[in-house]
Amino acid sequence: xxxKISETLTxxxxxxxxxxxxxxxxxxxLYQKIEDSFFLVVGTKTCGYFLQNALGVMIFAEPRxxxxxxxxxxxxxxxxxxxxxxxxxxxxxxDRNPSVIIWIGTCTTExxxxxxxxxxxxxxxxxxxxxxxxxxxxxxxxxxxGEDTVLAAMAHxxxxxxxxxxxxxxxxxxxxxxxxxSFRFNDIEQKNTKPKNNLTDKTPLVLFGSxxxxxxxxxxxELKRQSIHISGWLPAxxxxxxxxxxxxxxxxxxxxxxxxxxxxxMRRRKCKLIGAPFxxxxxxxxxxxxxxCSVFGIKTQGLEEREKQVWENLIDYINLVRGKSVFxxxxxxxxxSLARFLIRCGMIVYEIGIPxxxxxxxxxxLRFLQTTCKKMCIPMPRIVExxxxxxxxxxxxxxxxxxxxxxMAHANPLEARGINTKWSVEFTFAQxxxxxxxxxILELVTxxxxxxxxxxxxxxxxxxx
Amino acid sequence: xxxxxxxxxxxxxxxTLRVASSFKNVHAIMHAPLGDDxxxxxxxxxxxxRDFTPVTASIVDRHVLARGSQEKVVDNISRxxxxxxxxxxxxxxxxxxxxxxxxxQNFVERASASSDSDIILADxxxxxxxxxxxxxxxxxxxxxxYLDKAxxxxxxxxxxxxxxxxxxxxxxxxxxxxxxDCRELKRLLKDLGIEINQVIPEGGFVENLHMLPKAWFNLVxxxxxxxxxxxxxxxxxxxxYISTTPMGIVDIANCIRQIQERIxxxxxxxLKKKVNYEPYxxxxxxxxxxxxxxxxxxDCQNLTGKKAVVFGDATHAASITKILACEMGIRVSCAxxxxxxxQEWFKEQVQNFCDEIxxxxxxxxxxxxxxxVEPSAIFGTQMERHIGKRLDIPCGVISSPVHIQNFxxxxxxxxxxxxxNQVADLVYNSxxxxxxxxxxxxxxxxxxxxxxxxxxxxxxxxxxxxxSLLELNKIPGFVRGKIKRNTEKFARQNGITQITAETMYAAxxxxxx
Numbered sequence: 001x002x003x004k005i006s007e008t009l010t011x012x013x014x015x016x017x018x019x020x021x022x023x024x025x026x027x028x029x030l031y032q033k034i035e036d037s038f039f040l041v042v043g044t045k046t047c048g049y050f051l052q053n054a055l056g057v058m059i060f061a062e063p064r065x066x067x068x069x070x071x072x073x074x075x076x077x078x079x080x081x082x083x084x085x086x087x088x089x090x091x092x093x094x095d096r097n098p099s100v101i102i103w104i105g106t107c108t109t110e111x112x113x114x115x116x117x118x119x120x121x122x123x124x125x126x127x128x129x130x131x132x133x134x135x136x137x138x139x140x141x142x143x144x145x146g147e148d149t150v151l152a153a154m155a156h157x158x159x160x161x162x163x164x165x166x167x168x169x170x171x172x173x174x175x176x177x178x179x180x181x182s183f184r185f186n187d188i189e190q191k192n193t194k195p196k197n198n199l200t201d202k203t204p205l206v207l208f209g210s211x212x213x214x215x216x217x218x219x220x221x222e223l224k225r226q227s228i229h230i231s232g233w234l235p236a237x238x239x240x241x242x243x244x245x246x247x248x249x250x251x252x253x254x255x256x257x258x259x260x261x262x263x264x265x266m267r268r269r270k271c272k273l274i275g276a277p278f279x280x281x282x283x284x285x286x287x288x289x290x291x292x293c294s295v296f297g298i299k300t301q302g303l304e305e306r307e308k309q310v311w312e313n314l315i316d317y318i319n320l321v322r323g324k325s326v327f328x329x330x331x332x333x334x335x336x337s338l339a340r341f342l343i344r345c346g347m348i349v350y351e352i353g354i355p356x357x358x359x360x361x362x363x364x365x366l367r368f369l370q371t372t373c374k375k376m377c378i379p380m381p382r383i384v385e386x387x388x389x390x391x392x393x394x395x396x397x398x399x400x401x402x403x404x405x406x407x408m409a410h411a412n413p414l415e416a417r418g419i420n421t422k423w424s425v426e427f428t429f430a431q432x433x434x435x436x437x438x439x440x441i442l443e444l445v446t447x448x449x450x451x452x453x454x455x456x457x458x459x460x461x462x463x464x465x
Numbered sequence: 466x467x468x469x470x471x472x473x474x475x476x477x478x479x480x481t482l483r484v485a486s487s488f489k490n491v492h493a494i495m496h497a498p499l500g501d502d503x504x505x506x507x508x509x510x511x512x513x514x515r516d517f518t519p520v521t522a523s524i525v526d527r528h529v530l531a532r533g534s535q536e537k538v539v540d541n542i543s544r545x546x547x548x549x550x551x552x553x554x555x556x557x558x559x560x561x562x563x564x565x566x567x568x569x570q571n572f573v574e575r576a577s578a579s580s581d582s583d584i585i586l587a588d589x590x591x592x593x594x595x596x597x598x599x600x601x602x603x604x605x606x607x608x609x610x611y612l613d614k615a616x617x618x619x620x621x622x623x624x625x626x627x628x629x630x631x632x633x634x635x636x637x638x639x640x641x642x643x644x645x646d647c648r649e650l651k652r653l654l655k656d657l658g659i660e661i662n663q664v665i666p667e668g669g670f671v672e673n674l675h676m677l678p679k680a681w682f683n684l685v686x687x688x689x690x691x692x693x694x695x696x697x698x699x700x701x702x703x704x705x706y707i708s709t710t711p712m713g714i715v716d717i718a719n720c721i722r723q724i725q726e727r728i729x730x731x732x733x734x735x736l737k738k739k740v741n742y743e744p745y746x747x748x749x750x751x752x753x754x755x756x757x758x759x760x761x762x763x764d765c766q767n768l769t770g771k772k773a774v775v776f777g778d779a780t781h782a783a784s785i786t787k788i789l790a791c792e793m794g795i796r797v798s799c800a801x802x803x804x805x806x807x808q809e810w811f812k813e814q815v816q817n818f819c820d821e822i823x824x825x826x827x828x829x830x831x832x833x834x835x836x837x838v839e840p841s842a843i844f845g846t847q848m849e850r851h852i853g854k855r856l857d858i859p860c861g862v863i864s865s866p867v868h869i870q871n872f873x874x875x876x877x878x879x880x881x882x883x884x885x886n887q888v889a890d891l892v893y894n895s896x897x898x899x900x901x902x903x904x905x906x907x908x909x910x911x912x913x914x915x916x917x918x919x920x921x922x923x924x925x926x927x928x929x930x931x932x933s934l935l936e937l938n939k940i941p942g943f944v945r946g947k948i949k950r951n952t953e954k955f956a957r958q959n960g961i962t963q964i965t966a967e968t969m970y971a972a973x974x975x976x977x978x
Binding site for chain 1: 502506510514515548565595936973975
């Protein structure tokens with residue numbers, strides 16, 4: 001076993017025997033994000049059991065999602081898929097009246113080759129509710145990639161920009177033109193005392209990735225400070241508010257796991273992708289804003305000071321983590337960005353496990369990771385795609401990292417063996433984007449370390465025989 | 466297809482995994498897509514397991530779909546065989562893999578040739594049995610496998626132990642209070658002078674299974690898991706079994722009397738005297754357990770005729786119904802179970818102790834029933850607890866599915882004489898809470914109930930613009946007041962009069978410093 005830490009980024013690929021959440025878990029945060037949606041997971045008891053247990057208390061709050069549980073008759077095609085789905089969707093329409101029903105295809109629908117994409121348009125016409133199909137299954141994807149499949153499917157439903165453009169060309173009157181143009185961000189526009197002649201007025205910028213609305217407005221504000229207006233988000237708070245896309249629209253991702261969405265936006269919707277590091281950590285946020293500004297030819301203002309200010313506020317946490325080592329087992333694709341941020345905080349990263357590595361979509365982030373390592377004079381971590389948890393645990397035994405960022409299946413056993421752990425899922429659900437939330441990341445990362453400061457001298461670190 | 470939000474019993478492979486991972490040094494390999502190993506999370510989180518859950522997946526991905534698993538499953542089995550050297554590897558199909566119809570038995574045979582471990586394929590149909598039935602079946606399968614294996618070998622010894630002894634069958638991981646129940650049962654049997662031959666599957670070694678027939682009888686505390694094994698042992702080795710759940714004073718006595726009968730049957734041959742447990746039952750009932758005294762006490766008198774609803778697995782729901790009705794004089798308006806496969810038994814058990822019986826695995830039906838009956842207390846699962854919350858009815862949790870708070874660190878058996886105390890506490894606390902609540906409502910509630918939300922800024926110069934107010938409303942109610950105060954404090958310190966969303970974030974950042 002080679003535990004050599006190299007000078008350049010090394011990419012490895014292991015067996016893929018690792019623990020992660022099933023991608024259908026994306027319904028948990030997406031149904032909350034998209035207020036008028038209903039998620040129907042077409043799968044078996046296994047999927048249902050996972051959702052029920054993984055989402056814990058949410059299940060009791062009348063969630064806007066349900067299982068279409070396949071029974072033996074569905075598997076052996078004794079029942080007609082179309083009729084069955086129609087029956088369930090009509091019931092959903094009656095009970096909840098959503099603006100969109102999202103079908104989540106699972107492993108089972110893949111194996112029995114249920115033609116969800118084929119049935120959706122027909123049924124959509126019949127019941128008069130849009131039906132979006134996302135194949136978020138465990139055969140192809142891991143955890144957060146579920147969101148990627150949903151957003152990629154939703155990108156096709158966004159209104160087309162060209163129609164609007166043609167209309168606009170007919171309208172000569174400047175005032176009307178402006179009203180039409182700015183109808184999405186008129187709120188922000190009004191508050192600007194002097195109207196600026198911005199490029200983003202003419203070139204719309206759409207951000208993609210689901211964030212809690214507070215975080216979304218924080219990021220919008222950061223960009224507003226640089227006189228950049230966001231013309232829309234994919235997904236928006238409501239399905240009916242999906243952003244306008246099309247030729248000439250700039251798009252930028254806020255999360256590292258959205259490569260399919262990015263591809264769809266570029267290839268199918270002819271948008272221009274801004275490839276930037278992700279706004280995770282103050283360094284990431286600054287780089288992200290700078291990249292966007294450079295595309296629009298805007299000189300950033302006060303960004304450096306702002307970043308510095310945030311770092312200064314984090315000093316207590318950084319004193320705790322400096323020089324400590326981290327091991328990412330890998331399960332949610334946020335790993336590269338988090339590792340980059342933690343390296344900038346002075347930590348040493350031994351290994352970045354990651355389910356899937358899209359080197360093109362994450363190119364900006366990877367470059368940034370590399371420069372951060374150089375800047376901090378820290379050896380480059382190894383990036384292990386499709387990791388093997390068993391091997392990783394062997395490596396961890398040798399390396400004895402100060403912190404392992406890992407799934408819940410391994411957290412308690414590792415703790416019992418004296419290795420501090422942080423659950424990786426928490427990073428998915430916590431607010432970690434932008435300048436404002438940098439502290440929350442470190443709050444999570446330092447929690448086990450702070451716990452240790454309290455329990456250090458009790459002599460019961462290792463609790464297995 | 467069925468529209469479903471919640472299920473009481475999990476899918477079949479969970480049952481198989483629970484049994485497999487309860488044995489020591491047994492490894493389960495799931496033939497499953499990525500993400501189906503959620504069982505490991507549950508075991509690690511709910512049971513707070515210190516050890517890695519001995520379950521791995523042989524991942525079914527796109528390639529497997531296209532070309533079949535080929536060498537993958539066999540490789541994974543051999544690899545696990547070398548890494549962990551388990552006694553037994555259980556290849557576990559999942560609902561996904563079972564529709565692929567790969568010849569998993571063939572993989573098992575191929576892997577057996579090159580492995581030191583025994584390897585079996587769990588024999589469960591995912592579309593016909595649930596978690597509990599699958600657990601029952603898998604336990605029987607493992608026991609059968611090892612007894613058959615022992616039979617083929619020369620040294621198979623089925624002679625009974627010298628002293629009376631018993632096997633406890635069906636204690637396993639993620640079971641409702643199983644660990645505590647097991648300890649209580651061991652204590653009970655020890656009091657009766659009976660040795661424990663083996664406890665399976667929890668903590669048992671498969672290599673010891675061939676000694677199961679040495680016990681004088683089998684004790685199956687829960688109906689859901691263990692009966693198949695007990696029946697198999699009865700058929701093959703003439704071992705008698707007792708399946709009366711020793712829960713509640715009356716049934717504990719029944720159970721002990723049955724044990725006495727079994728032991729005395731063997732008396733002429735092996736024991737010099739007959740055993741008589743009556744004095745023990747009497748002593749425990751009247752003076753050691755507090756439950757009998759409790760039901761006589763004035764507290765319990767106040768519960769007379771109060772309405773309750775019971776819902777859970779067959780074992781717990783039936784036992785609790787009987788305890789409430791016979792031992793505490795509570796009126797059980799409705800008793801029910803989600804164990805549809807065992808409904809005949811359940812109906813027979815409770816029919817004279819409740820007004821109505823409900824057999825369903827649809828939680829909305831249970832919720833509707835509770836809303837209609839309006840009981841003073843509910844005894845059910847985690848789901849009924851939430852129904853109770855919504856309807857403002859207290860609930861005692863008596864059965865799986867449960868959440869982490871029911872995997873208690875403290876000693877809380879439901880079985881045996883200590884169990885009767887625990888159940889009495891649970892019942893009494895549920896009702897008094899309900900009564901207290903009711904009285905409070907009549908008399909206008911606790912006077913400290915109102916949280917002091919008065920802010921520092923009743924009439925200041927600070928104004929919140931619409932955007933920031935919107936932002937403020939997004940913050941959960943219980944911290945909103947605090948955030949508001951902090952923001953205003955920050956604004957005042959910085960001479961800001963108009964509070965915008967930006968001010969709020971700035972305040973948050975400043976506070977973090």
